[in-house]
Amino acid sequence: MVANVRALAAKCTYAVIDKGRSLADELPALQTKVEGKDKGLLQELCYGVLRYLPELEHEARQLIQKPLVAKQRAIHFLILVGIYQIKYTRIPDHAAVSETVSATKPLKHQHLKALVNGILRNFQRKEVSPEDNLADAIKFNHPSWFIKKIQAGYPEHWQDVLLANQERPPMWLRVNQQHHTIDQYLKLLEEVNIDVDLIDEFSGAIKLTQATDVNKLPGFELGHVSIQDGAAQQAARLLDCQEDDNVLDCCAAPGGKTCHILELTPKIKAMTAIDIEEKRLVRVQENLARLNLKANVIAADASKPELWWDNQQYDRILLDAPCSGTGVIRRHPDIKWLRKATDINSLSVLQKQILKNIWSLLKPGGTLLYVTCSILPEENYEQIQQFISDNNDVELIDIDNTQQKIGWQILPNEQSMDGFYYAKLKKKNNG
Ligand SMILES: C[S@@+](CC[C@H](N)C(=O)[O-])C[C@H]1O[C@@H](n2cnc3c(N)ncnc32)[C@H](O)[C@@H]1O
Structure with a gap:
């Protein structure tokens, strides 16, 4: 019924x-x-x-x-x-x-x-007349602890951030460039009358004017296209994997970024994708299968490499760390109510531990890309700033399209993207 x-x-x-x-x-x-x-x-x-x-x-x-x-x-x-x-x-x-x-x-x-x-x-x-003296929590529809953190982190933009979290998120597409160039796929979209709003100049991510049923997307079932926010699509290009690379994605599920890397570098030497949650790894396997890609998928704890690592150092590591998810509230409004202020400190401790332990798995000269979908400084640039000052073998690599000092903080709805943070770290040869 x-x-x-x-x-x-x-x-x-x-x-x-x-x-x-x-x-x-x-x-x-x-x-x-x-x-x-x-x-x-x-x-x-x-x-x-x-x-x-x-x-x-x-x-x-x-x-x-x-x-x-x-x-x-x-x-x-x-x-x-x-x-x-x-x-x-x-x-x-x-x-x-x-x-x-x-x-x-x-x-x-x-x-x-x-x-x-x-x-x-x-x-x-009831007469609907705006009330003047409403508390910010009611006016902006966020918990007070979170509003305070955003005010402290972004004193000039805090209201914009909170308003952006209330927006309906757009639909972004990732073209599988093993099958089509971005231009070819844009033509296919035009043929089925799906309108494109913008194309991200760095990653080629395509933002649709309106969300659509995935089954209407040309070649979706065949793995020619995937749904992924424009911010998440920056990871593969920033990590910039090469064919000879031994690569680790150490928080991989559901596998969006693993698959993107493999699409761009299909002849990669080896890709190991781990995640602590075995159940979530099923999604990684499904995504790999749909896109006809291969990776070594392991259920493992990134903070305890001694339990699973095969002693082969990696050329590149993607650390898409467990985080508060505060950059993707527009897609997951429940995050506002499920996250508690006390979670942020424990998440930052976990991120620090994973970063420290995974760093030793990276070859000298290798690159680690630290990523979160958070907008809280303690999970992002403060975390990386601390890591750089605690270790003498870390070199911070500038991210080309940003003027920011430590990494790249994308705020929600900036260039229509989710809130994300990226820091690109190179291991010095003298470390
Ligand atoms: C932000 S999500 C990763 C998203 C993924 N990279 C993608 O693009 O589809 C973070 C992941 O970290 C995993 N995780 C949390 N703690 C972990 C740990 N100690 N070791 C490995 N994975 C962990 C979670 O299960 C979750 O799947």
Whole structure:
């Protein structure tokens, strides 16, 4: 039986916020319970509630007299789903209200039908006038600890960063240059009327004007093209692998960057792709298979090379470190609520440990590319600055297209890309 979309959205956002589950773990299973356009609507409602959570909670607080607790929490989230629709979607208000009210039945709280109806009707009738003295957490829809960090890191741009996190992310394509040049693929897109908004001059990443179904992309099934943000597509060109190289990708899953490197250097001597999460390595294998590429895939802990390393030093290492993900909030709005302030310090300790232990696996003269999808200085340039001052065999290589001193910090939506950080480090021969 096809399920009620609003009820599913309430369940999903309840699981993320109250139970700490990730959207990526919750949403796909719920998507299988609806059909056609409702799949898109379910995604829109879940993402929307998570993007605007503090603001929706603020509105709800003024309308709910007695907080909905314990088993009634799903109804609390249903009310947020209702307010979101009235405030942010084109669904006519009367339909949004009646559909949301009817979701009380599948949520097994039909006795709260009148309550939900009353609250949503009151919201609908409410004068919408902007409030002046709202706290930043409500105004910008981010947790306060995070706003403070962004204000400290980017005193001049903090508001832009927070606003960019609220944007809907664009769809970027990576052309498999084993099959087509960028120009050839652009022609194929034109033939099927898919509009291109821009092409990144450094990587050749293609940004579409509008997201599209992957099955409409010429050659997708054949591995001629992949979906990957423009920022993530900088990794392969910056690492600049050559045919004779022995390469390590030490945090590889789901394999986007491993595959990109192999597409650009198909005759590479050896590519070892490791990740600590065995389950996530299945995705690496699937991506390699779709693209007809080969790598030595191992489940292993990058911070403990003594357990898996074969004593062959690497010419190039990609360290796409586990990080806060604060650069990709526009794609994963649940990150705002799942990450806690205390996580940042433990992540920075882990990054430091991996960097230190992996460095010894690099040949003198070799290159390591440190990458995160974070925008927090402690995971990025502060981490690299510390590493350079702790080790006398590290040379920081300038990244051509940036004037920044230590690495390249891309902020969310800068050149339409995700927030990423890159630092290119060379091991001195005298080390
Ligand atoms: C940012 S993701 C990598 C994305 C990947 N490079 C890509 O482009 O598709 C970070 C990865 O690090 C892995 N990871 C976390 N701790 C690790 C460790 N100690 N050793 C190896 N991998 C680890 C996580 O499982 C996760 O898959």
